[in-house]
Amino acid sequence: MSTEQLLNECLVILRSIKDDRKSLEKLLGFMKEEFVENNEINLFEIPDYKLQVPPKYRNLISEVAGNMSAGLISFVNTETLEVDGMPKEIYSDLPLEEDDEEYEEEMTDTDTYSDEIFSFRKWKDFITIEPLESSEAYRIMEYFVDNLPKGHAKNILNNAINGKKPFANFNNFIHQSEYRELWFEFKDRMYEKYVIDSYLYKITDKG
Structure with missing residues (x-):
């Protein structure tokens, strides 16, 4: 026909x-x-989880979530609520604490973390928060795609995350699409929820 x-x-x-x-x-x-493709995600159905916790922890939650999104390890001072971030590869190369002084002497002034790389070790009490595992980051990405309205963009992203190199293919499309800012907002809220659910109780128990 x-x-x-x-x-x-x-x-x-x-x-x-x-x-x-x-x-x-x-x-x-x-x-x-x-x-008809709808260009909006109803993020009003996804609450701002920071509003559910005491105000003094909200900046901390945002900072840790931002570090986590960037692939950084976070160190949270449970007394002052100060946060330090460090790339995982640098943290894995750190010496034992008794070797700190010798190691610091080898650091140059141009090293990105030379002034603060050992600051968290001077804290009396802190917790370490690792970046998300790739499987957890994938679930957040998948949840975003599930919340998109039916249409061309959703079809492309479904194919992207279910094929080879899902993160690269997802980012290649989303960063050039009208959903770019919505993805960042969605991702921020999901990372903040993860920090609250997985780590906030450890901070408040010690604080």
Whole structure:
């Protein structure tokens, strides 16, 4: 059947219900859901989880979530609520505490972390927060795609995250799309929720 024949068939059905308001509304809803791409994600359904915790912890939650998103390890001073961040590869190369002085002498003034790399070791009490595992980061990305409206973008992203190199393919598309800012907001809220659910109790128990 040609496209013209298909169109005529559709018009016949449409004419048959032209005076039926309920049927027209039902048809319109179906057509919008199936064929009209909505450029908005209803983030109002995803609460700002920071508002559920005491105000003094909210900046800490945002900072740790930001470090986590960037792949940094966070060190949280449970007395002052100060936060330090460090790339995982640098942390894994740190010497034992008794070797700190010798190691610091080898650091140059141009080293990015030379002034603060050992600051967390001077704290009386702190907790260490690792970046997300790739499987957990993937679930956040998958949840975002699940919340997109039906349409071209959702189809592309579904294919991206279910194929090879899901993170790279997802980012290649999302950063050039109209969903870029929505993704950042969504991701921030999900990372903040993870920090609250997994670590806040450790901070408040010691604080």
